[in-house]
Amino acid sequence: MSTRRTIRVSEIIRKELAKLIARTRTLEGQIITISSVETAPDMRNAFIYVSVLETEVPREKTMAELVKHRREWQRELGQHLQSKFTPALQFRFDESIERGDRVMEILTDLNLPIGDTLPPIPRDDEEPDSHDEPHQSRP
Numbered sequence: 001m002s003t004r005r006t007i008r009v010s011e012i013i014r015k016e017l018a019k020l021i022a023r024t025r026t027l028e029g030q031i032i033t034i035s036s037v038e039t040a041p042d043m044r045n046a047f048i049y050v051s052v053l054e055t056e057v058p059r060e061k062t063m064a065e066l067v068k069h070r071r072e073w074q075r076e077l078g079q080h081l082q083s084k085f086t087p088a089l090q091f092r093f094d095e096s097i098e099r100g101d102r103v104m105e106i107l108t109d110l111n112l113p114i115g116d117t118l119p120p121i122p123r124d125d126e127e128p129d130s131h132d133e134p135h136q137s138r139p
Contacts, residue, residue, distance in 0.1 A: 003041065009081065010037040013046050016080050017089075020073045026065050030055050035094040039087055046087035049094035059093060066091045 002010075014037045021032055031053035038047045052062050070089045078086035 006039040006041060010039045012081060013037045013077060016077055017048065017073060020076060024069060030057055030062060043085045043087055046089055048089055048091050050091060051094045051097045063091060
């Protein structure tokens with residue numbers, strides 16, 4: 001359950017961490033997006049969900065670089081948060097973008113026109129529309 005305080009802290013962490021990542025030299029040339037930040041109610045942990053645009057650098061190496069700078073970034077975040085605790089940063093890959101790309105790939109493979117509506121699927125308990133087929137009487 002998120003409170004206003006944890007939401008506010010999560011947003012501050014997201015903004016400040018984005019600045020810190022952008023100025024880190026070992027991450028130059030990589031496009032890293034912070035998808036979301038979830039701060040625990042006790043403010044002890046913050047889960048940072050990141051996605052990385054495909055580059056020559058493997059995801060594992062990017063994650064290792066993020067973890068390597070974690071303590072330095074926590075220290076700098078502590079100065080901006082001005083709270084009793086600075087949440088421990090825990091980085092995780094956000095798989096949602098990759099899942100979305102996979103869904104789009106499947107739709108493309110099916111050759112379904114994106115944006116066009118498909119006809120409704122009739123349910124078993126519905127009778128066919130009388131306008132579609134002429135009514136036939138039974139003898």
